[in-house]
Amino acid sequence: MDxxxxxxxxLITFFIKSAGYSAIVFxxxxxxxxxxxxxxxxxxxxxxxxxxSRWYPIENYFGILPLxxxxxxxxxxxxxIAVPFGIGTAVYLSEIAPRWxxxxxxxxxxxxxxxxxxxxxxxxxxxLSPFLRNLLELPTGLTALAGSILLGGIAIPTVVxxxxxxxxxxxxxxxxxxxxxxxxxxxxxxxxxxxxARSGVLTAIMLGVGRAIGETMTVMMVTGNAPILPKGISxxxxxxxxMTATIAAEMGEVASGSVHYHVLFLIGIVLFxxxxxxxxxxxxxxxxxxxxxxxxxx
Amino acid sequence: MNKISIQNFSLQYSDGTESLRNISLDIPANQITVIFGxxxxxxxxxxxVFNRLNDxxxxxxxxxxxxxxxxxxxxxxxxxxxxxxxxxxVFARPVVLPFSIRENLxxxxxxxxxxxxxxxxxxxxxSLKQAALWEEVKDxxxxxxxxxxxxxxxxxxxxxxxxxxxxxxxxxxxxSGLDPISTGKVEESLQDLKQDYTIILVPHSVQQAARTADxxxxxxxxxxxxxxSGDTMFTxxxxxxxxxxxxxxFG
Numbered sequence: 001m002d003x004x005x006x007x008x009x010x011l012i013t014f015f016i017k018s019a020g021y022s023a024i025v026f027x028x029x030x031x032x033x034x035x036x037x038x039x040x041x042x043x044x045x046x047x048x049x050x051x052x053s054r055w056y057p058i059e060n061y062f063g064i065l066p067l068x069x070x071x072x073x074x075x076x077x078x079x080x081i082a083v084p085f086g087i088g089t090a091v092y093l094s095e096i097a098p099r100w101x102x103x104x105x106x107x108x109x110x111x112x113x114x115x116x117x118x119x120x121x122x123x124x125x126x127x128l129s130p131f132l133r134n135l136l137e138l139p140t141g142l143t144a145l146a147g148s149i150l151l152g153g154i155a156i157p158t159v160v161x162x163x164x165x166x167x168x169x170x171x172x173x174x175x176x177x178x179x180x181x182x183x184x185x186x187x188x189x190x191x192x193x194x195x196x197a198r199s200g201v202l203t204a205i206m207l208g209v210g211r212a213i214g215e216t217m218t219v220m221m222v223t224g225n226a227p228i229l230p231k232g233i234s235x236x237x238x239x240x241x242x243m244t245a246t247i248a249a250e251m252g253e254v255a256s257g258s259v260h261y262h263v264l265f266l267i268g269i270v271l272f273x274x275x276x277x278x279x280x281x282x283x284x285x286x287x288x289x290x291x292x293x294x295x296x297x298x
Numbered sequence: 299m300n301k302i303s304i305q306n307f308s309l310q311y312s313d314g315t316e317s318l319r320n321i322s323l324d325i326p327a328n329q330i331t332v333i334f335g336x337x338x339x340x341x342x343x344x345x346x347v348f349n350r351l352n353d354x355x356x357x358x359x360x361x362x363x364x365x366x367x368x369x370x371x372x373x374x375x376x377x378x379x380x381x382x383x384x385x386x387x388v389f390a391r392p393v394v395l396p397f398s399i400r401e402n403l404x405x406x407x408x409x410x411x412x413x414x415x416x417x418x419x420x421x422x423x424x425s426l427k428q429a430a431l432w433e434e435v436k437d438x439x440x441x442x443x444x445x446x447x448x449x450x451x452x453x454x455x456x457x458x459x460x461x462x463x464x465x466x467x468x469x470x471x472x473x474s475g476l477d478p479i480s481t482g483k484v485e486e487s488l489q490d491l492k493q494d495y496t497i498i499l500v501p502h503s504v505q506q507a508a509r510t511a512d513x514x515x516x517x518x519x520x521x522x523x524x525x526x527s528g529d530t531m532f533t534x535x536x537x538x539x540x541x542x543x544x545x546x547x548f549g
Contacts, residue, residue, distance in 0.1 A: 177393040177455070180351060181406035181462060182383035191405065197398045 034272060038265035045259060050266070055227035055241075057250070057260045064267055066229040070144070070240035071271075073230040074219060076149025076213040078155055083205055085152070086159025086192075090279075093160070094167040095175075095189050113157030121221030124150045130289070136237060142224035144240040150218045152235055155208035162207055166200020199286045206282030210275055213244075218244035243267045270283060301327035301466060301496040302348065307362030309343060311355065318343055319520045325513070330497045331486060332511035332528065334504065336543065339517045341500045342424035345468045348498065349385040350378050366466070370417075383410055386459030390471040390502075392451035394443035399435055402443045402454055403461045421461050430437065430487045449480025456484065466496045474502040478511070485510055503542055508532040516540045 030259070041048070045062045053064035089109070093102050126150060129141030170193050178188040194201065224239025247264050254261045302325040308544040318340045325331045346352045347364055350371065364371050371381055378512040383406075395402050404424045412418055422439070435446070448503040451470055452528045459467055466477055469488075473481040488497060488510060501507040507514060511528030513514050516537070535541045542548055 171393075173389065173391065173393040176351060176354075176391065176396060177395060179354070180349060180387040180389075180403075181409070181458060182379050184379055185410040187409045191409070192395055270318055271397070 008206075023123065031272065034265055034269050036265075038269045039264060041262035041266040044059060044262060050263070053229040055246070057254075057263070060259070061254065062259070062263045063268070064243075066227040066265060067241060067243045067246050068270065069230045070223070070227070071213060071242040072236060073144050073240060074151060074223065075212050075235060076257060077144060078151035079205070079209060081149060081152025082107065082155035082159050082208050082212070086156045086204065086208060087201060089156070089160045089202075090163035090167055091189055091194070094164050095193060097199075109157050109160050112153075113161070115149045117154060117215060117218045118221070120150050122217040124222035128290055138237055140224060140239060142222055143237050144223055144230065144237055145236045147219045147223040147240070147242070148236065149217055150222060151212045153213045154215055158211050158273035159204045161196070161207040162204035163201045165298055166197040166204065169200065170196045202250070202285050206278055208215070210278050213271070213275055213278065216242075216248050220248055225249065247271075251273055277288050299327045300324045301367065302498075303363075303365045304347075305363045307339075307364060308346070308360075309347065309352070309357060309358070311343075311357040312358045313356065313388075317520045320410050322524045323515055323522060323525060325496065325498060327360045327496045328494075329490055329512035330492050330499055330510050331513045331515065332501055332507045333515045333517055334501055334507040335517040335523075336519075336548070338519070339421065341517055342470050344517065345387070345470050345498065345500055347372075348466065349382045349387055350376070351382075351387065373449050383462050384464050385466040385468060386462055387453070387465035387468040388455045388459055388470065388472045392448060392455050392475070393456055394451045396444070397443060398440045399443045399446070399454060400439040403459055406458055406462045407437045421463075423467075425457040426459035426489065427453075428460050428487065429453040430483050432455055447480075449483070452476060452480070453484060453487075456487070460491075464495065466498065467491070469499045471496065471500050471502040473506065481506075504546075516543065516544070528529055 050062060051065055052061070053065045054063040055059040055066050091276075093105060097105070124146055125142075129143070129146045131141070132138065132143065132146055133141030174192050174196055175188055178192045179185070199273070219242045223241065223245065225241045226239040227241045227247060228235075228238065230236075230238075231242055247267055250260070251264055254264060299386045304321055304325075305344070307321045307486075308317070313398055321344065325379055335341060335345060343352065346355075348366070348371070362372075366381070370376070395405060397405065400422060403425060403464065404418050407418050407421060412421075423432065425429075426435065431450060434450060435454075444450065446454060452475070456467075456469075456472070462548065473484050476484065485506070488499070490546075491497065492512075497512060508528065508531075511531065513525070514528050514531040515525045516523045516531070516535075516539075524531070524535060524540045526535070531540070532544060535544055
């Protein structure tokens with residue numbers, strides 16, 4: 001190899017390496033930036049009032065609990081919708097549907113996944129919330145429930161495509177074996193295929209949850225944005241405000257460097273930590289099962 | 299006494315690959331019937347007719363009658379689930395389900411609606427003994443079944459079928475992945491089992507066919523060439539094609 005070739009190789013390897021490491025660097029830099037901008041909030045507002053239930057920044061009330069609560073209630077609602085529908089659709093596609101139905105449905109689900117969330121928010125505002133208001137006789141249809149339904153819808157395509165891949169990877173011989181000893185199709189799905197695809201299905205759910213937690217535009221449009229701390233299931237029918245929507249709505253108008261500004265970044269940190277926990281839990285579950293399988297197979 | 303009777307049975311897959319043409323065969327109870335022949339001849343397809351596992355494949359055409367104890371099993375009115383409990387099947391490659399050893403055995407019983415835990419426990423032990431596996435696994439029934447060796451897995455699959463106390467056992471090359479010792483063990487248990495069951499075996503070699511067959515049927519590219527008792531078939535075959543195959547001239 002002559003000299004220019006060596007330099008060539010070195011440059012390309014260097015480029016690919018830095019592209020690879022850049023993901024870590026970016027995450028690290030984002031986190032440092034968030035910390036730098038967010039932590040001053042803890043000095044300026046004491047912890048007790050940060051974790052109080054009143055968010056009214058103009059009068060210097062910076063309780064972020066209602067926002068965390070809003071995110072949690074909407075995400076939980078979305079999970080309740082996305083998990084049964086998503087897993088159900090995945091099971092139908094991979095286990096029951098004839099081939100032509102599958103070929104037809106998969107592109108549609110992908111299109112659903114690619115819909116801009118603002119468009120869904122639009123539908124939610126104009127169709128879903130008036131419908132909910134009339135159906136449940138609420139003072140307003142812009143509620144946590146509307147947000148949950150739409151977020152569930154947004155998470156479904158993610159859940160479906162990941163879970164379907166996992167189910168598809170289960171060997172056909174498992175199904176044959178189960179059917180051959182007299183299990184029905186449903187018993188086979190519930191007791192053999194789904195458990196065998198467990199780790200993939202869990203990943204699907206976690207990715208769906210991640211998608212729901214981070215979603216901003218739709219929830220901002222349909223949840224009414226009232227920072228009220230939800231205290232129970234009944235608060236699904238009242239307006240709430242999420243962390244993401246708060247940041248998006250208020251960041252544009254806040255004075256840079258003010259207390260309010262730092263608190264918004266603190267909310268960002270909390271959001272970051274929540275999705276970190278979700279992701280770590282997901283990969284820990286998958287990792288543990290992988291290791292278990294490797295141990296057994298070796 | 300005939301357990302199963304096949305009359306003028308034909309089958310064709312939608313991609314036209316493998317098919318069966320006009321097969322008629324009577325399978326006696328409490329004997330080992332061996333269906334042998336070169337690959338792609340329709341042995342597995344025929345086996346999968348008996349428990350209607352072909353329902354899941356792309357079969358475009360199916361004609362003729364198959365009776366199990368005078369009952370037409372191809373009729374749309376047949377309870378396929380009940381049929382599959384009566385006609386158990388062991389596959390070529392051992393397919394243990396991703397559960398523990400015990401659960402692999404109890405699964406079939408539970409889906410069949412058995413709730414009595416004493417009877418389940420008894421049945422686990424009995425079927426493992428019948429499959430000559432009990433001594434090797436009795437202390438680790440709750441270990442994952444995938445941790446067993448290939449031969450043990452295959453005997454577990456046999457035990458899983460036996461736990462349901464079927465009437466007919468279908469074996470599709472049950473020893474193709476096994477070493478000679480495990481193969482010997484499986485064949486030995488088959489000889490014991492035929493007292494209680496009707497066994498239909500697709501062997502993985504002509505030698506195995508000759509060792510095990512009470513009745514032998516030679517299947518060549520979808521045609522049933524010759525049916526004879528095991529002794530006659532492997533010493534004095536009538537058809538030229540059977541002769542050539544047994545003597546290793548093709549296949």
